[in-house]
Amino acid sequence: MITTKNCIIRLSRYKNALYRLQALGFVKFFSDNLADAVGVTAAVVRKDFSVFGISGNKKGGYQIETLLEKLNSILGKDRLQKVVVIGAGHIGSALMRYRGFEKEGIKIAAGFDIDPSKVNRSSPVPILPLEEIKGFIKSHGIKIAVLTVPDIAAQEVVDIISASGIKGVLNFAPLRLKSPEGCIINNVNLEIELENLIYFVNVMEKTK
Numbered sequence: 001m002i003t004t005k006n007c008i009i010r011l012s013r014y015k016n017a018l019y020r021l022q023a024l025g026f027v028k029f030f031s032d033n034l035a036d037a038v039g040v041t042a043a044v045v046r047k048d049f050s051v052f053g054i055s056g057n058k059k060g061g062y063q064i065e066t067l068l069e070k071l072n073s074i075l076g077k078d079r080l081q082k083v084v085v086i087g088a089g090h091i092g093s094a095l096m097r098y099r100g101f102e103k104e105g106i107k108i109a110a111g112f113d114i115d116p117s118k119v120n121r122s123s124p125v126p127i128l129p130l131e132e133i134k135g136f137i138k139s140h141g142i143k144i145a146v147l148t149v150p151d152i153a154a155q156e157v158v159d160i161i162s163a164s165g166i167k168g169v170l171n172f173a174p175l176r177l178k179s180p181e182g183c184i185i186n187n188v189n190l191e192i193e194l195e196n197l198i199y200f201v202n203v204m205e206k207t208k
């Protein structure tokens with residue numbers, strides 16, 4: 001089965017759109033409805049579903065409830081996912097304060113920092129010294145880390161945490177990191193995203 005990152009991003013979008021349809025009182029939907037809500041073609045929806053063995057009834061459509069269960073299970077959202085944040089600077093602290101992850105079944109179990117002045121064991125998301133990360137990851141069964149350390153520290157931290165059992169890293173440091181074996185790195189580069197937007201806004205303004 002070949003699944004691309006974009007395919008999985010679409011599954012998350014289908015799931016969110018289905019929750020919106022359910023909130024509006026719908027019980028069933030057709031691939032056209034979902035395609036419109038997500039901005040893809042119905043053929044793409046059907047192809048994505050077929051990759052995961054989801055089949056609908058052409059005439060009757062799909063049951064929202066059943067499909068949500070299936071999508072949540074595929075996306076690993078049928079159980080709480082605990083993650084850690086490494087680097088309690090501006091971005092890391094903002095993520096730890098953000099309450100929106102919990103409704104998505106994602107809990108930031110702790111933050112970690114190398115700077116002893118950032119340690120705060122009694123904050124709602126405790127901030128612990130980096131030396132404790134290995135034991136914490138093991139005892140809490142954590143596989144995902146969000147990396148918000150400065151770029152010069154990022155590769156070293158990735159190497160340490162992957163050796164401690166982390167399998168997936170969401171990297172906010174603005175550089176490409178080498179993935180240690182058995183560890184997936186997804187990058188969020190806010191500067192590049194903004195630069196990209198600035199470019200296209202400028203092009204749009206010039207062609208007006």
Ligand code: ATP
Pocket residue numbers: 086087088089090091092093112113114115118130148149150153157
């Ligand atoms: P941000 O990039 O989140 O805006 P900032 O500008 O406040 O953060 P940075 O210098 O980017 O600060 O550092 C982010 C945090 O990462 C700091 O709290 C810093 O102590 C921490 N940090 C730096 N090196 C490491 C490391 N090797 N391991 C863990 N934490 C680290």
